[in-house]
Amino acid sequence: MPLTLPFRCLMRDSTLNKKKFSMKRRIPDWIVGVCLLFLFWWILALIINQSLIVPSPYEVLVKIVEEIQRGKLLPALAMTFLKSIEGLGIALLIGTPIGIIMGISKRFEEWIRPSTMVLRSMPIVSWLSSVIVIWGMGWQAPIFIIVTTLLPLIIYNIAQGVKSIDVKLIEMANVYQVPNARIFKQIYLGSTVPFLLSSVRVSLGTMWKVAIVAEFMAGDTGLGIEISWAKFYLETPTVFAFTSVAVLSGFLLEFLFDKFISLMYKKGYGIWT
Amino acid sequence: MDLTIKTTSLSKSFGDLQVIRDLNIDIKKSERVAFLGPSGCGKTTLLRCLSGLLTDYSGQIQRQHSKAGFVFQEPRLIPWSSLYNNLTFVTKDEKRIRRSLELVELEEFGKHHPSKLSGGMQQRANLARALIVEPEIIFFDEPFQNLDLKSNIKLMEAVKRIQKQQKWTAVLVTHGIREAVVFAQRIFILSKKPTRVIKEIDMTQEEETDFFSRKTAEYERMILEYYE
Numbered sequence: 001m002p003l004t005l006p007f008r009c010l011m012r013d014s015t016l017n018k019k020k021f022s023m024k025r026r027i028p029d030w031i032v033g034v035c036l037l038f039l040f041w042w043i044l045a046l047i048i049n050q051s052l053i054v055p056s057p058y059e060v061l062v063k064i065v066e067e068i069q070r071g072k073l074l075p076a077l078a079m080t081f082l083k084s085i086e087g088l089g090i091a092l093l094i095g096t097p098i099g100i101i102m103g104i105s106k107r108f109e110e111w112i113r114p115s116t117m118v119l120r121s122m123p124i125v126s127w128l129s130s131v132i133v134i135w136g137m138g139w140q141a142p143i144f145i146i147v148t149t150l151l152p153l154i155i156y157n158i159a160q161g162v163k164s165i166d167v168k169l170i171e172m173a174n175v176y177q178v179p180n181a182r183i184f185k186q187i188y189l190g191s192t193v194p195f196l197l198s199s200v201r202v203s204l205g206t207m208w209k210v211a212i213v214a215e216f217m218a219g220d221t222g223l224g225i226e227i228s229w230a231k232f233y234l235e236t237p238t239v240f241a242f243t244s245v246a247v248l249s250g251f252l253l254e255f256l257f258d259k260f261i262s263l264m265y266k267k268g269y270g271i272w273t
Numbered sequence: 274m275d276l277t278i279k280t281t282s283l284s285k286s287f288g289d290l291q292v293i294r295d296l297n298i299d300i301k302k303s304e305r306v307a308f309l310g311p312s313g314c315g316k317t318t319l320l321r322c323l324s325g326l327l328t329d330y331s332g333q334i335q336r337q338h339s340k341a342g343f344v345f346q347e348p349r350l351i352p353w354s355s356l357y358n359n360l361t362f363v364t365k366d367e368k369r370i371r372r373s374l375e376l377v378e379l380e381e382f383g384k385h386h387p388s389k390l391s392g393g394m395q396q397r398a399n400l401a402r403a404l405i406v407e408p409e410i411i412f413f414d415e416p417f418q419n420l421d422l423k424s425n426i427k428l429m430e431a432v433k434r435i436q437k438q439q440k441w442t443a444v445l446v447t448h449g450i451r452e453a454v455v456f457a458q459r460i461f462i463l464s465k466k467p468t469r470v471i472k473e474i475d476m477t478q479e480e481e482t483d484f485f486s487r488k489t490a491e492y493e494r495m496i497l498e499y500y501e
Contacts, residue, residue, distance in 0.1 A: 172349040175326065176363045176406060186362050190353045 055237040063241035072226065077245060080222035083139055084211040087146025088203055092196075094147070095154030100192065102155060103162020112155070120152040124213055132218050141218035142211050149210045154199045161195030162188060197261060204257055208250040275302040276337060277410055277442045278323055283332035284467075285318055292318045293330070294467035302337075302409075304477075305436060305443040307453035310463030311500065316446035317346075317414055319468065323444060324412045338442070342403025342411040346418060348395035350387040356398055357383035364405050373401040376435050393424025397431060404435065410442040417452045426484055429455055454492040455482055462499045472499045 038057050045056035055063075067073035102109045124145055131141040165187060173183045215224025223246050230238035276299050283296040292315035300306050300323075310316050321327040323334065324341060350359045356379065360370045374380045377397040387395055396416050403411050413432070417425045429452070436443050447453050453460050454476075462472040474496070476482075482489045 166349075168345070168347070168349050169351060171326075172343075172345065173362070175324075175343045176402070178362060182362060186351060186354060186358075190351060193353065 052234060052236050055240050059237045060240045060244055063237045064245060067238065067241055073242070073245060076221065076223050076226045076242070077249060079139075080208075080211050080215060080224065080246070081249070083142045083215070083219075083222060084146060084207045087143045087211065088150060088200070088207050090143065091147045091150035091154050091203070092200070095151050095199075096158055096192075096196065099155045099158025100162050100188065102159040103165075103192075104188075109159065116152040116155055119148055122148070124149065124210065125217070128217055137218055138220050142214035142222070142224070145214040145218075146207050146210050150203045150207055153203060153206070154196075157195045157199035157202075158192050161192035164195075165191045201254070201257060201261075204253050205250060208246065208253065212246055276300065276335075277302045278337070278444075279333075279335045280323070281333040281335075283322060283330060283334060285315075285322055285327065285330040291467040293322070294469050296332070296469060298461065298470065300442060300444060302442055303440040305433075305445070305456055305458045307445040307447060307457035307460045308463055309447060309450060309453040309460055309496065310468060311465055312448050314463050314465050315468040316448070316463060319463075320412050320414050320444065320446045338409035340406050340408045340410075342406050342408035342441075344396070344399050344403050344411060344413045344416045346415045348387065348399040350395060350398055350402075352387055355384050355386055356390065359387070359398065360402055360405055363402055366405070369405045369407070373404040376404060377401045377431055391424065393420050393427055396420060396424070396428050400428070400432065400435075404439075408441050410444065411436075413443065413445040413447075415447050415449075416445075417447065417449060422484070425452070429484075432456070450493045450496050451484060451489060454489050454496070455484055460496070462496060 041054075041057050045051075045054045045059075048054045051059055064073065098112065102112055127145055127148065128141070131144050135141055135144075169187050170183065173187065211222070212224040212227065215222040216228045217224075219225045223242050227239050227242045230236075230242065278298070278300040280296055280298045283293055283298075284291065285293040296319070308316055308319060318327065322330050324343060325334075325336070326343075350356070351362060354362065356374075357370065360373065364370065371380065374383060377400050379394060379397055379401060382390060382394065382398075387398070390398065399416065400411075417428060420428065432443065433456070443456075445453065445456050447456075458475075458477045460474040460476070461470045462474070463469070464471045474492075476492075479488065482492070
């Protein structure tokens with residue numbers, strides 16, 4: 001029996017409902033999360049009602065625009081970014097060979113372990129008096145503190161990568177009498193790449209925070225020092241403005257790195273393909 | 274008669290556990306030999322002794338070959354390198370690499386990473402790697418074990434075809450009776466641990482068998498009787 005007109009209408013309606021439903025579902029959960037965050041912040045600012053304690057998101061946004069127009073925010077961001085990347089670069093340069101040797105030699109691992117454990121547990125403030133005496137307030141102290149913070153993390157990750165090398169691959173290489181330099185390049189370095197990338201991924205978040213704290217206490221430029229000055233003059237909206245930019249930049253950096261990694265996945269470079 | 278391997282009273286133990294006991298075997302040049310035995314009888318240990326990967330055995334092994342290839346149970350390809358780079362890892366001779374890839378019919382897959390290849394293709398790549406050293410002998414450590422029947426047949430055909438062309442000696446260890454029958458011209462049936470040869474079957478006078486021939490089934494039945 002053919003469907004009567006009202007039934008057909010019903011069918012059309014239900015399709016429409018489905019479409020509406022799927023449009024609702026298309027809003028990504030992370031956007032809902034961000035909206036909730038701003039809502040909580042707004043409510044808190046409304047309840048406290050004192051911008052000296054918690055400024056509203058609107059005030060902070062206005063402050064960000066003002067600071068950009070004054071030409072303070074972007075140079076400060078660039079300086080913090082430069083110091084962070086330099087710190088990460090130095091930590092990778094020192095940490096990668098140490099990590100590789102640590103992964104290969106148990107004895108070397110035992111020699112190095114106490115130093116890395118001390119580095120890992122040492123609070124940032126404990127370095128401050130020494131670095132200020134050596135370099136004064138400047139760019140060196142934040143870079144030094146970033147390096148010392150990231151170094152143990154990178155060393156342990158790389159060592160773990162080397163330890164996870166498939167011994168069967170090494171045996172295969174020995175069967176075919178492959179030269180040691182080629183074994184090192186293809187197998188050892190190849191296996192450490194995913195661990196190196198994961199340590200950079202973890203380092204990105206840590207280095208940003210550490211850089212700002214170090215600048216706050218011993219720097220002369222960057223977001224940290226701007227936050228320090230704003231705090232000194234009790235300009236809480238400015239503190240929030242610089243902090244928000246720092247947090248957003250951290251997210252952006254991690255997001256870009258993840259994009260880079262997924263591009264590498266697609267190109268087929270790596271064990272994870 | 275040209276021999277490529279001759280063992281005299283070969284024995285091997287790991288601590289108190291004797292794995293191989295008093296083994297006397299001759300392997301001729303250019304022949305295909307299979308060592309057939311139940312799982313865990315010490316076949317791989319025997320292959321490692323014969324190939325020189327294990328050296329702390331008692332008895333004697335005389336080897337008359339200088340260049341050997343090894344086809345492992347698992348492909349042992351470097352996962353983050355393309356198939357082509359897996360072969361350049363062993364030799365930089367591009368001509369030999371291209372020739373090996375052609376022989377195993379993987380010439381179009383040089384740029385592919387191992388994860389993009391099927392299990393059968395990975396095992397053929399494993400074979401290609403053994404071929405680029407221009408071997409006089411190739412040791413096969415259960416290379417057919419993890420493959421489906423179709424891939425098994427294709428790999429077996431490739432091995433036999435290339436072996437007949439290039440005339441290297443092929444030594445296979447396996448627990449698959451059918452694979453041994455199809456592959457080998459001579460089969461050594463091994464006992465449980467400590468392993469020794471319980472029967473030698475010479476099939477050099479027989480015509481070629483395949484996975485589905487009646488002859489293969491008959492041999493299979495016969496060999497099963499020797500399994501303890």
